[in-house]
Amino acid sequence: MLADAALPSPSPVRARSASVELTSVSHRFGPATVIDDVSLAIAPGEFIAFLGPSGCGKTTLLRIVAGFITPSSGEVRMSGAAVGGLGPAERGVGIVFQNYALFPHMTVARNVDYGLRARGWPRARRDARVREMLGFVRMSAFADRYPRQLSGGQQQRVALARALAVDPSILLLDEPFGALDKNLRLDMQIELERIHRDAGLTTIMVTHDQEEALALADRIAVFDAGRLEQFGTPQEIYDRPATRFVSSFVGHTNLLPGRLLNSRGEARIATDAGPVLVLPQARPCGRPGRVLVAIRPENLRLATSGEASAFAAVVRAVMPLGPTIAYDLALADGTPLKLLHMRGAAPGATPGAQVHLQIADPTHCPVYID
C-alpha cells in the first residue's frame, strides 16, 4: 500500500515522554456517572489502549487526560505534577481526533504548520519542521492539497503529523482506525506502531476493537460502564481476565455455570451441564458456591479416542474460518459451547457426530463468582 517503502527516516519526534497518573478520577454528566473512580499509572513511553464497548466512557476519560474536561473529582498528574486547570497545550498533549479534525480551509502544510505558528516559531524553522513531519508520515507529495482531497488514511497521517509537529510529551488518539477500511487499517496500525517505536512517545489510544488493543498496546485498560475492570499487559488481559466482563469482552469465551465444591487444593467444579471439571486452582474466585468457569474456544480440543474425556458433546455446526475451524457444540443438556482449532491439527468431526472434549490448558480457565 505504501508506495515508497523508504528506509525508515530517523524520528523527528524529540519526545520528553511524560508519565500519567490518574487518582480516583470520577466524572458525572448531570446525574449520570460516566467515569467511576478510575485510578491508573502510565509510565513514560508506554503505549496504552483504553478498551471498552461504545459508551463506556473512553472518550470522556481521554478528554479528561487531555484537559478538555475537568473531572468531577479526582486528580490527574503528569510527570509527577498536578495538571488540574491546565489546558491541552500547556499539558503538552498531542491529539488525533476520531474524525481527524483537520482544518478544511487550510492545505496539508498549513495544517501541520498551525501549531508551530501558534507557538511563534520563526518562518524558516517552521518550514523545515513541516517538511520534516510530512516526510515522516510520507505525505510530502500532498503538502498543497486540501483535506477534502485526501483519503481517510492520508488525512489520518496529516493529523498525526500535525499533532507530533509541536513535540508533545503525550500522544492521545481517539478511535484512530475506526473510519478506515480493513486493509488500510492494518497499514496504519503498522505505521502507528513504527511511529511509537521510533519516537518512544507516551501514547494513549482509545478503541473498542480488542484485536487492535491486543496487537498494539504495551498495556490495556479495559473499561465497562465507566469502571476500570482491568489494567494489564495483553497477555494478562487475555490469559487471566480479572472479571467476567473482561473475559467475555476480550476474545471469545464459553461461560459454564456450576458449583465450586472445595476451597483448598485442586478445584473441583460441578457444572450444571453435568461434567465435573478439575482445575489446578480456582481464580480469581476461590470461594465455594455458585461460579462461572470461562473456557476460551481455542482452549478446548477434540479428545483422541482412548483419552479421558472432560465433556461429551454433539456437533451442531462446523465453520472453516481460514486457518482455524470453529465448532458449534451442544452439551448433553443443550448448553452451547464453541471450540476453535487449527485446520488439520485434530481429527475432524461432522455435524451430528458425538465428540469428546479436553481442556488444553486448565491453568487458563478463570473462575468467577456467579
Place this chain on the structure above:
Amino acid sequence: MPGPSGSAAVAAPAAAAAAATPRRRLRVRLGRPWLALPLLAFFLVFVALPVLVLVAVGISGPDGLTLVHVHRFLTDGLSLPVLGRTLMLGLATAAVALVLGYPLALLFVSASPRLQRLLILLIVLPLLTSAVVRTFAWVVILGRQGLVNETLTGLGLVGGPVALLYTEPMLILTLAQIELPLMTLPIISALSAIDPRLTEASAALGAGRWRTLLLVVVPLSLPGVIAGVLLVFAAACGALVTQSIVGGGRLLFMPMYIYQQGMQGQNWPFAATISLMLLISVLAVVALLNMAGRLATRHLHV
C-alpha cells in the same frame, strides 16, 4: 435517466418524443424538476412578468420604443447620486449589522441551551413585529423629545435636543437593527455547523481564543456572513418605510424616488426605468459580493 436530461426529451422533436418508450415518458413526468412547477409559476407571475412590464413601460414612448428615460436617468445629475447613496446605504447597513450581528451569533452558539432559548427569542423578535412598528419605535427613541435626547438633557450633558432623527448615521443604525435577524440567523447557522473538534484541535495546538476565532471560526463561518450581508444589503436598499420616516424628507433614496416619480409625478415610464436601474444595480452588487465570497470560501466546497 436522471431528471434534468429527461426533461430535455420533452423539448426534443416530435419524432424523438414518439420514439421514447412509455416508461421513459412516465419517468419524465414524475421527475424531480417538476416538483418545482408551483415555484416556477409563482416566479413567472410575480417576478418575471412584473420585470417584463417594467421593461416595456420603461422603453415605451409616444412614438414607439425609446431610450429617452434611460438617458435622462444617466444624465439628469440627480438620479445617479440617489442610486449611489442608496447602494452605499445598503452596504453601510450591512457592515453595521455584521459588526452587531457576528458577536451576537458567537454569543448564541457558545451559550447554554437555556440561554439559547431566550436569545433566539430576542433575535427573531424583530421579525415578528412589522417594520412600521419597529420604525416608529426608533422615532420614539431618536426624536427631539425622544428617549436619547431626554436622557442627555436630563443628565445635563447637552444644552438642548441633538438632531438624531433625519440623519444618515441614525438611519443606518436603525436599518441595521431592523434587519439584524437577517444577518444573525445565517451566521448562527454557519457557526453551528462548525465541528467543535476543530476549535479543540486549535486549542490543543497552542492557539489562544483570538487566534482560534480569527484563523478557524471566522473563515469557516464566511458562507453565513456572505448570506447575511447579501440579505441585509438587499433589504436595506428597498426599505421604503424606514428610509422615509427615520431618514426624513431631505434624505432621498431610490424607493421613495420611484414612489415620487410614479405616484406623485405620474411619470410611469421614468418610474419604471428607475426601478429597473435599482434592480440591476442591487443584483450587480449581490453578484459581486457572492463572487468574492465564493473565492474566499472555495476550499470549503472542494
